[in-house]
Amino acid sequence: MDNEAWNRVVTLHGRVEQALAKALQRGHGLGLSEYRALCNLARAEDGELRMQELADAIGLNQSSVSRLVARLEDAGLTRRDLCPRDRRGVYTVITEEGRALQAKAAPTYDEVLTATLDAAASDPAVSALVGALRDRY
Numbered sequence: 001m002d003n004e005a006w007n008r009v010v011t012l013h014g015r016v017e018q019a020l021a022k023a024l025q026r027g028h029g030l031g032l033s034e035y036r037a038l039c040n041l042a043r044a045e046d047g048e049l050r051m052q053e054l055a056d057a058i059g060l061n062q063s064s065v066s067r068l069v070a071r072l073e074d075a076g077l078t079r080r081d082l083c084p085r086d087r088r089g090v091y092t093v094i095t096e097e098g099r100a101l102q103a104k105a106a107p108t109y110d111e112v113l114t115a116t117l118d119a120a121a122s123d124p125a126v127s128a129l130v131g132a133l134r135d136r137y
Contacts, residue, residue, distance in 0.1 A: 012126045016116050023112040028105040033058055033068055035109060038077060038102035041094035048081065048093040077101060 021032040030038075040057045041047055049057070055065035069092045072078040077098035081091045094102075121130040 008126050008129050012120055012129055015120060015126075016113065019112050019116040020109060023108050024105055027108045028101065030101065030105055033060065033064075034072060034077075035102065035105055037065075037068055037072060037092075038094060038098050039106075041078065041092065042099055042102050044094075046093075047099070048091045051090050051092060054092060072098065 017032065020035075024030045024032055024035050028035075036058045037054060040054060041049060051065055051069065052062065054069070055062055058065070060068065069078060069080070072092070073080065075097075076095060078092045078094055081093050082089065117130050117134070120126050
C-alpha cells in the first residue's frame with residue numbers, strides 16, 4: 001500500500017517538475033532550482049541566506065548549491081557576502097535583477113503549476129492525490 005501511494009506521489013511530482021522546468025527555461029532562461037533559489041532569497045530577511053540554509057530550503061547538497069549560486073552570480077542575479085560576525089559564514093544575496101526576474105517568472109510558475117495539476121486531476125492514477133493536496137492547502 002505505501003509503495004503504491006509513494007509511486008503515485010513520484011509520478012505526480014515528476015509531471016509537475018518537468019512542466020515547470022520546461023516553462024521556466026523556455027520563458028525566462030531559468031532552471032527550476034535557480035527559480036526556487038531566487039524565491040527563497042526574495043522572501044528572506046534582507047534578501048540573503050547562508051549557503052547551507054539555501055541548500056536546505058531547495059533540497060540540494062552543499063556542492064550543488066555552490067554551483068547553482070555561481071551560475072546565479074554569473075548572471076548578476078545574486079552576489080556573495082561574508083557574515084560580519086563570522087568571516088567563515090558565506091551568504092548569498094539576491095540582487096535587484098534577481099528580484100525582477102523572479103517576479104517576472106512567478107506568474108509563469110503559478111500558471112503552469114495550476115494547469116499541470118488540473119490536467120493530473122483528470123488522471124485516475126493521481127486524481128485522488130491532487131484532490132488531497134488541494135483540500136489540505
